[in-house]
Amino acid sequence: MENIISVKDVTFLYPGEENSTLKNVSLDVNQGEWLSIVGHNGSGKSTLAKLLNGLLLPNEGAVIVSGKYSTMSQEDIWEVRRQVGMVFQNPDNQFVGTSVQDDIAFGLENFGVPREEMVKRINESVHRVGMEAFLNQEPHQLSGGQKQRVAIAGILAQKPSVIILDEATSMLDPIGRIEVMQTVRELNEKEGITVISITHDLEEALSADRVVVMKMGEKAAEGKPEDIFQQRELLLSAGLDLPFSLKLSEALLQEGVELDKGYLTQEELVNAIWKLA
Template sequence: MSKPLVSIENVSFSYDGQQTPALKNISFDILEGEWLAIVGHNGSGKSTLAKLLNGLQFPQEGSIAVCGITLSEDTIWEIRKNVGMVFQNPDNQFVGTTVRDDVAFGLENHGVPRDVMVERVQTSLDKVKMGTFLNQESHHLSGGQKQRVAIAGVLALQPAIIILDEATSMLDPRGRAEVINTVRELKERENITVISITHDLEEAAKADRIIVMNRGELYREGSPEEIFQMDEELIKLGLDIPFPVKMSKIMRQKGVGLSKSYLTEEELVTELWTSHSKM
């Protein structure tokens, strides 16, 4: 949990025919085993960043190194083996006709022998609790289930990093919870590094570290506690404040003695209880 797994140095990127750059001189590191949330309003450059990390786009300036390998046309296949990506639309990344075929797709691409494939398809589906859906077709699955299959497809390749590119934004609350819980479990058990690109602040609050993007620039970086102290500033950036933080603030205004803003409802309730029940 200390050495940088990904380092991004002075990266700038513009899409063809667009005047304002999508990313302006971005630099930061991603540490091994951490959960990093990259937040920002739509169009802040956060998804472009994800595409750069996987070599789906190349920066015009600056450099990116993943697992010690500098990203270039020649190294992308090497890097893609280490960086798995789950995209926003559950339908548009489901390649196979059934769950098992879809998970196998990445393995087939990397020329994994069949007997290894069979085993990895099963174990990675078990990890996302979809092990009993082997022969289901995609249109019989819910959005959350499809996204979990996508995660299994990524896991099967045993990557060092998973990037969730707004992977929960098209899901209903149940699907969102399913995906987030799955990712959290994986991170704990498999020591996988997670980069989640999101505008869901509840999701970001669970990360180890948050990067706030605004108009292509790295606006702020810090722990969830630090970031959510920004308060009104976040709303100005088109984001929101997580409910427990908002609630702590309102309670303080109404005269409830709280020493700080809390990131989870549990912390808030515990603080209320311990500081007041003794009176």
């Protein structure tokens, strides 16, 4: 598959700190894939996310977007940010407009989009996330899930190639989390938008095409979810818990329930138990 982002031997050190937050990290992101980057707090995963769209610049190494735009280059930084949009943890910190449409328009104005094109993009983007009925609503009156969908609409209006979710569902209730993940999943599957999910929630990462495990500023492992999440010692050493379905299937095995293996998803586990009944 074609790479849309390449991270090459990136090291990053915050000013005033002695130890690097990221150490010689290399990573390729494939166009159209869903990549989850998981790790404990302090593992460097959110710092890596900010490097991917130029909010931070590496001390060493480079981040290349679409094969030609580098976050090392100040001339390219706005094009990088247009192509790689980011949805943050707290949706309330992202709103600057008094209504949904004003908030989406703010980002487009910063990119110099003409008014006629701006109106078109706003209408298209809210439709894509199912929020067209809320154009004149004040953002603070929306639910958490609706706020994040508006934040996603604001990114979509800029026509990015990549969306980064930086712990974007961690402050949401279960319903809001489902709303946001379903919205992004449809954008990934139907429109081919590349998704990078930064999370410590392994249940969320189970549906990714590929998983990268970060540990103490380094890439500890990379692979398909079914391979990564069977590595108990790796996950525990990285400060991560096992997915609930895997822990439960292991507990059932210990109690003598004859299962074929540890199951990653609750659906797989339920189906396997149902066959035993």
